[in-house]
Amino acid sequence: MQTEFxxxxxxxxxxxxxxxxxxxxxxxxxxxxxAAGDAKVLITxxxxxxxDLVATEIHRFSPRRNxxxxxxxxxxxxETLLExxxxxxxxxxxxxxxxxxxxxxxxxxxxxxFLDEVGEMSLxxxxxxxxxxxxxxxxxxxxxxxxxxxxxRVVAATNRNLGERVAAGDFREDLxxxxxxxxxxxxxxxxxxxxxxxxxxxxxxxxxxxAQFSDEAVTLLERYRWPGNVRELQNVVEQAIWQSGGxxxxxxxxxxxxSAVDQLLQVRERRRQVADDLYDALVTGGYCxxxxxxxxxxxxxxxxxxxxxxxxxxxxxxxGNYRGLLALFRMPAEDYQxxxxxxxxxxCKVEFxxxxxxxxxxxxRRRSRALLAERATDESxxxxxxxxx
Numbered sequence: 001m002q003t004e005f006x007x008x009x010x011x012x013x014x015x016x017x018x019x020x021x022x023x024x025x026x027x028x029x030x031x032x033x034x035a036a037g038d039a040k041v042l043i044t045x046x047x048x049x050x051x052d053l054v055a056t057e058i059h060r061f062s063p064r065r066n067x068x069x070x071x072x073x074x075x076x077x078x079e080t081l082l083e084x085x086x087x088x089x090x091x092x093x094x095x096x097x098x099x100x101x102x103x104x105x106x107x108x109x110x111x112x113x114f115l116d117e118v119g120e121m122s123l124x125x126x127x128x129x130x131x132x133x134x135x136x137x138x139x140x141x142x143x144x145x146x147x148x149x150x151x152x153r154v155v156a157a158t159n160r161n162l163g164e165r166v167a168a169g170d171f172r173e174d175l176x177x178x179x180x181x182x183x184x185x186x187x188x189x190x191x192x193x194x195x196x197x198x199x200x201x202x203x204x205x206x207x208x209x210x211a212q213f214s215d216e217a218v219t220l221l222e223r224y225r226w227p228g229n230v231r232e233l234q235n236v237v238e239q240a241i242w243q244s245g246g247x248x249x250x251x252x253x254x255x256x257x258x259s260a261v262d263q264l265l266q267v268r269e270r271r272r273q274v275a276d277d278l279y280d281a282l283v284t285g286g287y288c289x290x291x292x293x294x295x296x297x298x299x300x301x302x303x304x305x306x307x308x309x310x311x312x313x314x315x316x317x318x319x320g321n322y323r324g325l326l327a328l329f330r331m332p333a334e335d336y337q338x339x340x341x342x343x344x345x346x347x348c349k350v351e352f353x354x355x356x357x358x359x360x361x362x363x364x365r366r367r368s369r370a371l372l373a374e375r376a377t378d379e380s381x382x383x384x385x386x387x388x389x
Contacts, residue, residue: 016060017053018202019195023187027054034182035061040133042118042179043157045186048231051157052116054184058155059112067111070104075117079125087128088140105138109150118179119160119171130175154179189226189233196222199230203237211241216251224258227291256285257292274302275309282310282329289329289339297346307348312355320355 015028034041035058043051052071059069077085088103104113121129132138133154137147156179165171189195197218204211213221217240226232236255243253251259281287293310296302311325318324322340326333343349 015057017050017057018198019192020198021192021194023192024195027184027186028057030182030184031057032061034058034184038153039181040153040179041155041182041184042162042176043155043184043186044162045157045159046188046229047159048229049186049188050230051159051186052114054186055112055114055116055155055157059114062112062153064111064153068108069112069114070108071114071116072104073116074125075120079122082121082125083128084141087138090140090142100140103138103140105132105150105152106148108152110152112153112155115154115156117158117160118156119158119162119165121171123170123172126172126175130172130178133175133178189229193222195230196226196233199233200237203234204241207238207241210247211244211249212247213240214248214250217249217254220251220254220258225292225295227288227295257281257287274306275313278302278306278310279313287330289331290335293329294342304346304348307343307346308350311343311348311350315350315352315355318355320352322352 017024017028019025031054041055041058043054045051055071056069059065072082072085074082084101084103086103086105088101088106091100115129135147136151137149139145139147162171162176162180166173166176200213200218200221204213221233221236228235236258239255240249240253244250278287278293281292282289287293293302293307297304297307314325314328315322317328323336325331326336326339331339340349
């Protein structure tokens with residue numbers, strides 16, 4: 001994500017975070033308050049919302065602003081490499097250690113260490129980080145010398161629910177308490193749509209062109225759910241500018257996934273049409289089931305009937321093979337059980353055997369019986385999620 005700008009938030013200096021929503025202004029105020037002290041900060045939020053910018057904001061307005069700001073992506077390194085990256089190592093301590101290396105904790109002495117995706121740390125690395133937070137001492141991997149004390153403020157970020165990770169035994173509860181002295185949650189872009197318009201203008205200006213988005217294009221961008229948040233918006237703006245080839249960017253220059261959502265939400269009177277549009281968006285429009293269809297269901301923009309019709313369309317293509325739906329709906333292979341659990345929990349499972357028959361008459365009879373049963377089920381659950389089903 002690019003550096004951003006939001007004017008008028010604090011008299012002590014401008015922020016580098018773009019936006020016009022009150023929610024984002026509150027985030028900036030929290031970051032400024034957190035910057036005044038040395039307490040550890042945990043920043044949470046979905047991927048792409050700008051957690052790294054909040055961490056940078058805290059450092060820029062802290063007494064440590066003249067010191068180093070060191071960022072480490074905990075998800076991008078294996079356990080062994082992460083240990084070496086944080087604590088450093090001495091020559092010969094392991095294969096490939098051909099020279100001494102200073103760790104990020106030592107490099108951040110007198111400044112701030114930003115641990116991005118801290119929720120992906122192994123339990124062993126969590127224990128080592130906890131010990132550092134309590135003692136403030138660093139010992140390089142393979143070193144026989146004593147430890148060195150460093151003065152580092154730790155700011156961590158994650159897109160995972162650490163409470164659930166603790167309950168599952170995948171994250172240390174004592175480490176969570178240590179990291180979450182101050183907690184800042186960054187809302188998703190769909191929950192602060194007032195930020196979309198200034199972000200569009202910012203990303204267009206970064207491209208170095210006098211690009212102007214039409215009102216229709218901006219309206220579509222404001223209505224889109226942005227599963228990839230600000231990072232996805234940046235990519236869409238750059239793609240639309242490239243697609244237009246000129247200064248005027250209209251709705252036709254936007255990716256199909258953006259315009260498809262608007263079309264889906266306007267076709268409520270024909271359920272079958274909604275399922276057809278969803279299917280086309282998945283198969284040819286670049287949609288992913290978990291990123292695009294699932295959020296529409298959770299917000300009741302589509303119903304369980306629409307999901308069942310979508311699954312039927314897929315099973316017709318795969319000849320009743322549920323595993324084939326994973327690739328068709330752009331889901332990873334390991335999501336097979338998760339997908340089944342979702343369909344079962346919401347009553348969206350469809351009998352696959354009818355799609356393996358070559359006799360069209362029995363297929364039509366079985367499908368008619370299934371539709372009647374589903375309609376009776378939907379009627380029995382009103383009011384509820386499917387009050388509009």
